Amino acid sequence: MKKILLSFIISAIILSCGNNIFAASYSFNFSGPSEASKGQTVTLTITATGLTGKVNLSSTNATLSSSSVWVEKNSVNITAKITGFPAKITASPSELTDNEYNIVSLGSKTVTINEKKTSNSGGSTSSGSSSSGSSSGGSSSNKPSTGGSSSSGSSSGSSSSTSKPNTKPSGGTSSTQSPDQTYVPSENNLENGVKSSNNYLQSITLSAGTLSPEFYRETFEYNVENLDESINEIEISAVAEDERASISGLGKISLNEGENRITLAVTAENESVREYIIVVNRKQTLQESDLRLQTLEISKINRNGEFSILDIPFDKETFEYSLDVEEDIEDLDVNPSVEKEGIIVEVTGDKNLKEGENIVNIALMSQADENMQTNYIIKVNRQSKIATSAEIVKMDETWKIVTICILIVLLVGEIILYAYLKKKGKIK
Numbered sequence: 001m002k003k004i005l006l007s008f009i010i011s012a013i014i015l016s017c018g019n020n021i022f023a024a025s026y027s028f029n030f031s032g033p034s035e036a037s038k039g040q041t042v043t044l045t046i047t048a049t050g051l052t053g054k055v056n057l058s059s060t061n062a063t064l065s066s067s068s069v070w071v072e073k074n075s076v077n078i079t080a081k082i083t084g085f086p087a088k089i090t091a092s093p094s095e096l097t098d099n100e101y102n103i104v105s106l107g108s109k110t111v112t113i114n115e116k117k118t119s120n121s122g123g124s125t126s127s128g129s130s131s132s133g134s135s136s137g138g139s140s141s142n143k144p145s146t147g148g149s150s151s152s153g154s155s156s157g158s159s160s161s162t163s164k165p166n167t168k169p170s171g172g173t174s175s176t177q178s179p180d181q182t183y184v185p186s187e188n189n190l191e192n193g194v195k196s197s198n199n200y201l202q203s204i205t206l207s208a209g210t211l212s213p214e215f216y217r218e219t220f221e222y223n224v225e226n227l228d229e230s231i232n233e234i235e236i237s238a239v240a241e242d243e244r245a246s247i248s249g250l251g252k253i254s255l256n257e258g259e260n261r262i263t264l265a266v267t268a269e270n271e272s273v274r275e276y277i278i279v280v281n282r283k284q285t286l287q288e289s290d291l292r293l294q295t296l297e298i299s300k301i302n303r304n305g306e307f308s309i310l311d312i313p314f315d316k317e318t319f320e321y322s323l324d325v326e327e328d329i330e331d332l333d334v335n336p337s338v339e340k341e342g343i344i345v346e347v348t349g350d351k352n353l354k355e356g357e358n359i360v361n362i363a364l365m366s367q368a369d370e371n372m373q374t375n376y377i378i379k380v381n382r383q384s385k386i387a388t389s390a391e392i393v394k395m396d397e398t399w400k401i402v403t404i405c406i407l408i409v410l411l412v413g414e415i416i417l418y419a420y421l422k423k424k425g426k427i428k
Contacts, residue, residue, distance in 0.1 A: 026050030026098045030091040030109035035116040036082045039213040039221060044111055046091055047075045051104060052307065053096035054333075061087040062113070068094075070297075070335065080113075081223075083213070087113040101306040198242035199268035201276060207235035209280065217241070221277040229283040231255065236262065236278065244269040257284040258341070283342065290340050291364040291374035292316040298378075299333040300325050307333065320377045327383045329353060332360065336376075342367045353382045 028051060032044030046055055048071035055076075056068045061084035069076045080089050092108040200217045208231050209224035227234070235252045249264040260280040267273050284290075296314045299307045312321060316339075325332075332350040344367060349360040360378040421427045 026104065028093060028096070028106050028109070030111055032080075032089065032111040033113060036087070036113050037116050037219065038082055038084065039219050039223075041079050041081045042113065043077050043079055044089060045075055045077050046071060048073060048096065050099050051093075051096045054094045055096075056092045056094050057089065058092070059087070059089045061085060062089055064089065071096075073099075082113060085113070085115040089113070095305065095307075097305070097307060101304070103305045195268075195270035196242050196244055197268050197270045197272050198240075199245055199266040199272055199274040200241045201247070201264070201266055202239045202241045204264070204276070204278070205237045209234065211278070220275065222279070224278065224280040227255070227280055227282045229257065229285045231282065234280060236264070238264055238276075240266055242268065255280060255282045257282055284340055286340065286342055286366045286368065286372065288372055288374070291343060291366065291372065292339055293336050293362070293364070293376060294339045295337045296362075296376070297335040298323075299335075300329045301331040301333060302326070302328045303330050304328075319375065320379070322379045322381070324381045324383065325353070327355065327385045329382060332380065334360065334362065334378075336362055338364065353380060355382050355384050357381055 027047070027049045029047040030044065031047070033042050036042050046069060048055070050073055052072045054068055054070055057064050057066060057078065059080060062080040062082055065079040069078060080087070088110055090108050090110045093104075093106040096104045096106060098104050201215075202217070204211060204215050204222075206224065209227045211222045212225060213219060213222065215222070224234075233252050233254050236250050238247050238250060240247055246267045247264060248267070249262060253260075253262055258281065260282060262278045262280060264276040264278065265273055266276070293314075293316050296312060298310045298312055300310055301307055310323060310325075312323070314321075330353055332353070334347045334350045336345055336347070338345060344365040346363045346365070347360070348363070349358060358380040360380055362376040362378070364374040364376075366372040418427065
């Protein structure tokens with residue numbers, strides 16, 4: 001009895017450990033920063049250990065670099081531009097499979113990003129202190145705490161540095177800073193020849209489009225989205241907080257189709273430089289020759305939900321392909337990508353494959369012109385069901401039984417006939 005009980009306990013322990021090992025054979029995680037600034041582009045990571053498949057992405061108050069990614073037992077990074085708070089990015093697993101090609105059902109994971117908390121530390125000075133240690137005593141600076149800090153390396157030692165704030169002034173919706181954000185030179189610094197280090201802008205003005213996010217002196221990168229393709233140049237003007245600072249990169253700028261990166265460099269009186277970046281996205285005028293796939297990946301899916309990638313000699317100027325798949329393949333997973341923005345991609349015929357020939361169509365259409373279209377055709381031949389060796393053996397055995405039964409019936413029939421004829425005296 002004790003041996004039986006001991007065997008039962010050991011078996012339970014082994015089973016429990018086995019289950020734990022199996023449960024730990026894969027994991028899914030989604031991570032990213034908890035705080036960011038408006039307009040900032042952040043990186044998030046999807047980690048799929050021991051898992052393969054597609055992960056769908058969705059967001060609130062953020063613009064994503066992709067709506068879905070493919071993971072193969074690895075980590076994949078995506079980027080998100082923050083447009084508001086709280087920003088929420090959700091990763092939803094779609095038909096992930098484990099190392100044994102079993103479909104794993106997992107819940108979505110969400111990363112929430114709040115607005116970055118910044119300090120309001122403004123510099124304050126008193127007449128009884130001096131940052132340079134001069135015996136003459138320090139005079140207080142007339143420069144407000146929101147301006148750039150002044151240099152304290154002068155022999156007079158009359159200036160104490162003030163830190164610039166990181167908080168955005170409340171209530172501001174225009175592209176110009178409120179008056180209290182404007183730098184006011186210190187009379188003491190002017191008298192003693194201390195050069196200003198203020199290299200902030202007070203405003204940016206565009207001849208076309210709108211800055212996103214709205215202008216703020218501490219935000220150094222902006223976007224101008226979906227500028228009409230008819231606009232081939234943009235004029236940019238700006239005002240510095242300190243009138244002694246100079247600005248380069250202003251004026252009329254020619255625009256190419258797609259992304260244009262413009263840099264405004266603000267040089268302070270002391271020659272320190274700060275850059276503001278404006279990315280202008282001009283809509284592209286698509287030609288029929290632009291409606292091309294960049295890549296094409298196809299996986300076949302059998303009736304058990306198992307994925308396997310097909311090797312296709314893809315060429316963007318080849319528009320028809322032929323594929324042979326096994327009889328247990330019921331669906332295809334078609335993942336095309338395009339070279340340019342403004343192209344709509346539609347895939348049909350890749351699900352519920354029938355035996356014989358199936359036509360999968362990948363249509364590329366222009367958002368601006370519905371009559372402009374390119375089609376990639378994939379002819380998929382699904383093989384007919386072939387009987388397995390076990391089925392053939394079973395069939396042979398069935399025929400043997402049927403043949404024996406027929407022979408027995410014939411033999412019994414002849415015996416009966418013989419007995420009947422003998423009884424009638426027709427056979428001696």
